[in-house]
Amino acid sequence: MSVTTESLGSRSHGDRxxxxxxxxxxxxxxxxxxxxxxxxxVDVIRKGIGYVDPTLLNEPNSSDPNKAGAGPAIRGTIYxxxxxxxxxxxxxxxxxxxxxxxxxxxRWYNRLLEINIxxxxxxxxxxxxxxxxxxLVRGIGxxxxxxxxxxxxxxxxxxxxxxxxxxxxxxVPDSIRQGAYALGATQWQVVWRQVLPASIPGIATGSILALxxxxxxxxxxLLVGALTYVAVNPTLLGSYTALPVQxxxxxxxxxxxxxxxxxxxxxxxxxxxxxxNAFAIWLRNRYQRRW
Amino acid sequence: MTAQDATAAAQPExxxxxxxxxxxxxxxxxxxxxLCALVSVATTIGIIIALVEPSxxxxxxxxxxxxxxxxxxxxxxxxASFGIQPLLVGTLVVTFWACVVCLPCGLGAAIYMSEYxxxxxxxxxxxxxxxxxxxxxxxxxFFALTxxxxxxxxxxxxxxxxxxxxxxxVVGVMLIPVVAxxxxxxxxxxPQELRDGAYALGSTRLQVSxxxxxxxxxxxxxxxYMLAIxxxxxxxxxxLIAAGGIAKITFxxxxxxxxxTAFIGATGIGDIPTGSIEYKTIFAVGLTLFVIxxxxxxxxxxxxRKFREIYE
Numbered sequence: 001m002s003v004t005t006e007s008l009g010s011r012s013h014g015d016r017x018x019x020x021x022x023x024x025x026x027x028x029x030x031x032x033x034x035x036x037x038x039x040x041x042v043d044v045i046r047k048g049i050g051y052v053d054p055t056l057l058n059e060p061n062s063s064d065p066n067k068a069g070a071g072p073a074i075r076g077t078i079y080x081x082x083x084x085x086x087x088x089x090x091x092x093x094x095x096x097x098x099x100x101x102x103x104x105x106x107r108w109y110n111r112l113l114e115i116n117i118x119x120x121x122x123x124x125x126x127x128x129x130x131x132x133x134x135x136l137v138r139g140i141g142x143x144x145x146x147x148x149x150x151x152x153x154x155x156x157x158x159x160x161x162x163x164x165x166x167x168x169x170x171x172v173p174d175s176i177r178q179g180a181y182a183l184g185a186t187q188w189q190v191v192w193r194q195v196l197p198a199s200i201p202g203i204a205t206g207s208i209l210a211l212x213x214x215x216x217x218x219x220x221x222l223l224v225g226a227l228t229y230v231a232v233n234p235t236l237l238g239s240y241t242a243l244p245v246q247x248x249x250x251x252x253x254x255x256x257x258x259x260x261x262x263x264x265x266x267x268x269x270x271x272x273x274x275x276x277n278a279f280a281i282w283l284r285n286r287y288q289r290r291w
Numbered sequence: 292m293t294a295q296d297a298t299a300a301a302q303p304e305x306x307x308x309x310x311x312x313x314x315x316x317x318x319x320x321x322x323x324x325x326l327c328a329l330v331s332v333a334t335t336i337g338i339i340i341a342l343v344e345p346s347x348x349x350x351x352x353x354x355x356x357x358x359x360x361x362x363x364x365x366x367x368x369x370x371a372s373f374g375i376q377p378l379l380v381g382t383l384v385v386t387f388w389a390c391v392v393c394l395p396c397g398l399g400a401a402i403y404m405s406e407y408x409x410x411x412x413x414x415x416x417x418x419x420x421x422x423x424x425x426x427x428x429x430x431x432x433f434f435a436l437t438x439x440x441x442x443x444x445x446x447x448x449x450x451x452x453x454x455x456x457x458x459x460x461v462v463g464v465m466l467i468p469v470v471a472x473x474x475x476x477x478x479x480x481x482p483q484e485l486r487d488g489a490y491a492l493g494s495t496r497l498q499v500s501x502x503x504x505x506x507x508x509x510x511x512x513x514x515x516y517m518l519a520i521x522x523x524x525x526x527x528x529x530x531l532i533a534a535g536g537i538a539k540i541t542f543x544x545x546x547x548x549x550x551x552t553a554f555i556g557a558t559g560i561g562d563i564p565t566g567s568i569e570y571k572t573i574f575a576v577g578l579t580l581f582v583i584x585x586x587x588x589x590x591x592x593x594x595x596r597k598f599r600e601i602y603e
Contacts, residue, residue, distance in 0.1 A: 120331055158330065270430065
């Protein structure tokens with residue numbers, strides 16, 4: 001009959017033990033990834049930091065590990081980053097604007113478009129490599145050139161940019177649009193002068209994260225021919241190599257010296273990527289508006 | 292006659308809210324944006340054509356029955372043999388060991404972030420997980436080969452220099468953020484009332500998490516699992532680097548084995564002549580890979596829609 005305060009306030013011993021055990025398990029699940037990340041970073045830095053020097057940053061690859069560098073590879077990666085930025089951001093933001101501001105959700109083709117983009121986001125990256133091999137390298141005879149690599153990476157991260165841009169556009173409250181319409185703005189004026197400026201921080205953050213992902217991709221580039229010896233600076237329609245591919249090439253060598261060189265290359269790659277990530281997160285925290 | 296008629300005559304037309312003329316610029320803009328959207332449609336169509344056309348040629352030379360039932364994969368040997376089973380088994384074993392890590396840890400991380408962590412902790416954890424997800428796979432591959440495998444050797448597991456175990460486990464770690472973020476989305480979509488109700492009945496936090504939140508978010512959790520499995524099947528660099536290059540049917544994770552993706556990567560590196568049978572194997576294996584991952588992705592997308600419909 002009577003419910004005492006003790007029975008409400010206290011838990012059985014078994015409940016407490018189970019609760020604590022579960023909590024510990026959860027903590028382990030969360031930390032295991034970071035633990036490994038920490039070990040990975042320490043391991044890579046310990047192995048490779050001694051090799052991060054001007055030779056690595058400037059010289060081309062060589063069969064002598066003491067002379068080998070990743071100069072052309074680093075420049076190839078930077079050129080590709082610029083090409084990507086120019087191609088993926090306009091197409092990605094354009095698609096996001098179409099889907100969020102113009103498309104009628106009731107239409108089957110717009111729903112299909114959305115599912116298509118979601119699906120593309122999960123297609124294995126090597127399949128994009130096959131696409132590049134079939135159409136760009138062989139199909140239209142572009143060959144194994146920088147532009148082919150950049151085009152394939154563009155298609156690869158396009159879904160990521162679209163999803164991030166859509167989220168940023170969706171976060172702009174409707175009252176802003178209504179206000180602009182009430183003042184007589186046309187739809188494009190609303191989009192161009194109100195919606196887009198308000199969503200730029202979100203779009204920029206998403207695009208930088210996507211770009212960072214693209215720069216680290218290796219598998220599709222193997223198929224569109226980044227795995228060649230390149231001594232000169234890459235050009236748009238010339239042979240090229242990229243930093244992750246160069247790293248893979250070194251890992252694949254059996255000699256220990258090249259493994260060390262690979263670790264040094266990884267340090268350079270991670271510095272570029274973590275800088276981009278940190279910048280994106282800073283941008284989000286600095287400019288994100290709460291409506 | 293009256294004043295009213297006079298005003299009506301003075302205002303012959305009502306005020307028109309629509310623009311005087313059709314604004315062609317607006318249509319052009321809409322057309323350009325739709326063209327942008329078409330790029331992703333063209334990508335899908337391109338992928339399908341790129342895979343299917345050479346695959347048809349491939350299956351003209353190799354019977355489709357031999358391809359799926361054969362247990363010897365040796366396309367570069369004479370006599371060549373095109374049984375894909377070794378690659379399927381290799382992929383399966385890598386995926387299994389990845390799942391051993393990423394399914395429980397991803398779910399645990401999601402429960403922690405959604406039910407246990409304070410907002411401040413969550414605000415640190417989320418970008419940290421994003422960063423973990425942003426580490427290039429070639430780096431994970433290096434780690435699996437040069438750190439994890441020696442570690443397993445030191446533990447006395449008797450693993451080969453190239454082995455499926457290290458590759459699979461590292462793929463699993465890479466996928467923890469994938470499972471965690473999709474599952475966490477589903478869990479935070481569970482209405483707070485359900486939790487409050489359970490607490491009011493005297494449930495512990497453990498009971499609320501495992502008996503209320505997880506069952507309520509189950510379709511999202513399964514979706515995250517499907518996505519992770521699909522990503523594990525499609526992962527290339529880690530297995531290419533750490534799992535070795537010999538295609539054989541073995542379920543022993545300490546040995547080396549080749550996956551579908553590793554075969555495509557290893558074969559695609561060389562400058563093989565267009566039209567040769569080796570060239571076409573890339574596409575036949577690629578098509579198999581694409582069909583498997585496509586099916587899993589569609590299932591995952593459907594499940595995500597389901598939980599969105601229920602709670603949002």
